[in-house]
Amino acid sequence: MFMFSRAFERMIQSREQEARRLVLSHHFYPMDQDLMCSGDSHNQTTRSKVL
Numbered sequence: 001m002f003m004f005s006r007a008f009e010r011m012i013q014s015r016e017q018e019a020r021r022l023v024l025s026h027h028f029y030p031m032d033q034d035l036m037c038s039g040d041s042h043n044q045t046t047r048s049k050v051l
Helices: 002-027 032-051
Strands: none
Touching: none
16 A cells, blocks of 8 residues: 555656646747756656655
């Protein structure tokens, strides 16, 4: 049960992050989506290590 809630929480976080990235990319970086994606995945791994 703990593992499930953990995975669910991560799913929600990644969905929020995705939405935020889409908004950011639309406003500021229409051409640099690949850059944003790589930076995002790096942040995700760092955050999971901290958690």
